[in-house]
Amino acid sequence: MSELKNIVKERLEKDADACLCLKNEEGTVLPVLICDVDSPDLDGVEIGDERYPLGKILIELQKEYPERRFAVFVRGCDERALIELAKLDQLDLDKVVMVGVACGAEQAEACGCSRPYPSEIAVGDKVEAAPDREFIEEVESLTEEERRELWRSHFSRCIKCYGCRNICPMCFCKECSLEDPHLVEPGLIPPEFPSFHIIRAMDMAGRCIDCGLCEEACPADIPLRSIYRKMQEVMEDKLDYRPGEDLESKNPLSFLGTETDIEKLEEVE
């Protein structure tokens, strides 16, 4: 793809010291950092169906080289992730050049994200999509006990690989509650129902940008994304917050706020 190659070259010549992208190495897609225009990696640069939480690599890169400017290819979900990470003081967006990639129609539909395109698109054409609420509606139509048994059976397959956390673009803590022996008993498989998953759901509230990588990574096919998406809906309905939407609004669970922030809650009479 010479188009991509030209974009990378242009960024490197104009405003970036290095470009973080994905390359295809004999069928395996992996992240690569291209630092100069003659790099042999340039030929393999690819934007396929594979996704990768590049924001996590960017955090490490910025720690190591705080003065450098990095260009990075972002899909709609990546852009939301970078914005949310910046608000959480993990990234300095002034030193990041985002190259927008719109997901193709087929991919957008398969992924079911509500905004499969970034704010500025350099590659691909914008496709509108509607978020997939089928499973959430199915769960909500069940009785309380049926819901509990449904989740119990899903979570009984969990092998506690931490794949959902490791792949999550929004997870960056050095100390993770999921590894706290007081909250999650070490050595117990499957992890206790429901604490492991409630802890993660609560941490994802106001943070999950709905990329769906957790569900893709889960070896036990647990419908994790629907839980976090539900949390996202709750945050929007009750606290008017949509993670990754803009740089100004802050996660209401991260600061005390004002009385108007809480007026939609039934807890406040």
Added chain:
Amino acid sequence: MAEEEKNVAGEEEVKILAFLCNWCSYAGADLAGVSRLQYPANVLDVRVMCTGTISPYFVIKAFQEGMDGVLVAGCHIGDCHYLKGNYMTAKRFGVLREALKFMGLEEGRIRLEWVSAAEGEKYAEVIRDFTEQIKALGPSPLRKKGAGKAGAVKA
């Protein structure tokens, strides 16, 4: 946790953990005590400086450790000793309640109440009402020795 407690009739007693804020609800509970108001003895109190310090993890942990209900009581909105601590409580509990609801975990087992230092009668009433509610729900399905651990392997 201690062995299951049973009442005189041989029925299993439900256990409720109450997080009370130091400035309002704990004083309210104290007032209920000195006023000799009657309320069920199923409640264990934990005094915290502000309800805003209560992480949802504490609530989950309480259920893990065998509690059947968790009550969080703090100052009325606008009366917080730390001005806005209870805003955080309201937000967190609103979200936690929805998470429990979505997973079918009987969100009626958590309760958030605002009880001031002058509301001894309200505190007693809240405890009476909440205990009745938890008794109707029965012992929590999330108790450690319950089905949650059945079939689990210790690696």
